[in-house]
Amino acid sequence: xxxxxxxxxxxxxxxxxxxxxxxxxxxxxxxxxxxxxxxxxxxxxxxxxxxxxxxxxxxxxxxxxxxxxxxxxxxxxxxxxxxxxxxxxxxxxxxxxxxxxxxxxxxxxxxxxxxxxxxxxxxxxxxxxxxxxxxxxxxxxxxxxxxxxxxxxxxxxxxxxxxxxxxxxxxxxxxxxxxxxxxxxxxxxxxxxxxxxxxxxxxxxxxxxxxxxxxxxxxxxxxxxxxxxxxxxxxxxxxxxxxxxxxxxxxxxxxxxxxxxxxxxxxxxxxxxxxxxxxxxx
Numbered sequence: 001x002x003x004x005x006x007x008x009x010x011x012x013x014x015x016x017x018x019x020x021x022x023x024x025x026x027x028x029x030x031x032x033x034x035x036x037x038x039x040x041x042x043x044x045x046x047x048x049x050x051x052x053x054x055x056x057x058x059x060x061x062x063x064x065x066x067x068x069x070x071x072x073x074x075x076x077x078x079x080x081x082x083x084x085x086x087x088x089x090x091x092x093x094x095x096x097x098x099x100x101x102x103x104x105x106x107x108x109x110x111x112x113x114x115x116x117x118x119x120x121x122x123x124x125x126x127x128x129x130x131x132x133x134x135x136x137x138x139x140x141x142x143x144x145x146x147x148x149x150x151x152x153x154x155x156x157x158x159x160x161x162x163x164x165x166x167x168x169x170x171x172x173x174x175x176x177x178x179x180x181x182x183x184x185x186x187x188x189x190x191x192x193x194x195x196x197x198x199x200x201x202x203x204x205x206x207x208x209x210x211x212x213x214x215x216x217x218x219x220x221x222x223x224x225x226x227x228x229x230x231x232x233x234x235x236x237x238x239x240x241x242x243x244x245x246x247x248x249x250x251x252x253x254x255x256x257x258x259x260x261x262x263x264x265x266x267x268x269x270x271x272x273x274x275x276x277x278x279x280x281x282x
């Protein structure tokens with residue numbers, strides 16, 4: 001099976017001094033996801049948690065919602081011409097009563113490590129109906145102070161990033177700020193899928209009392225994944241996209257960006273932010 005990191009020789013130049021040395025890089029390999037034997041998508045990912053990644057992807061696509069929807073996931077043997085297993089193809093078998101997507105839909109099923117499913121035919125095609133409307137969940141309130149503590153806690157949990165500097169991370173926190181799970185991947189959308197897939201496998205969906213924290217920016221796709229998993233709060237260290245803000249406003253998702261130190265921007269769902277009452281004017 002592919003490894004999380006690999007070693008490559010590099011030419012190092014520091015203040016005019018030249019040397020050669022091995023460098024640790026994050027591994028990136030394709031993963032083909034098949035659904036009941038039919039090819040569905042290919043994503044570039046960091047090997048590891050492949051079954052959770054596939055399951056989480058199918059939650060985001062509206063195919064899976066509970067552990068009982070999933071019959072099993074296996075690596076496909078004979079994925080190469082010589083019959084050896086590359087561990088880069090997985091087949092997800094669903095329960096008989098699970099409705100399957102239309103395999104003939106016009107969509108680009110190749111997903112890159114940077115942007116995920118950028119090639120879907122239209123914006124409407126990714127506005128999948130959520131199974132757990134966030135606006136209907138019990139009220140959840142978080143303080144700015146709690147949110148401000150999350151980036152450092154996420155960074156401390158990035159074990160592979162410390163060796164490579166080349167991975168994104170996603171983490172689930174409880175409403176009290178407890179770290180529930182964290183995943184790393186060369187693609188931030190894959191890291192989120194791995195979190196959601198593990199929750200599905202543990203029959204823990206919807207994640208209606210959690211906060212999703214991601215490194216980097218908050219794209220439309222990440223907002224959609226949060227909504228599809230029933231996550232009410234998405235926080236990112238960088239900027240959201242305009243479509244992510246639009247989706248958050250439409251669905252009731254609390255979207256926080258530029259979460260750095262004690263500073264942050266709340267783009268939607270401000271009602272979940274527990275602000276201190278302003279001092280009375282005397």
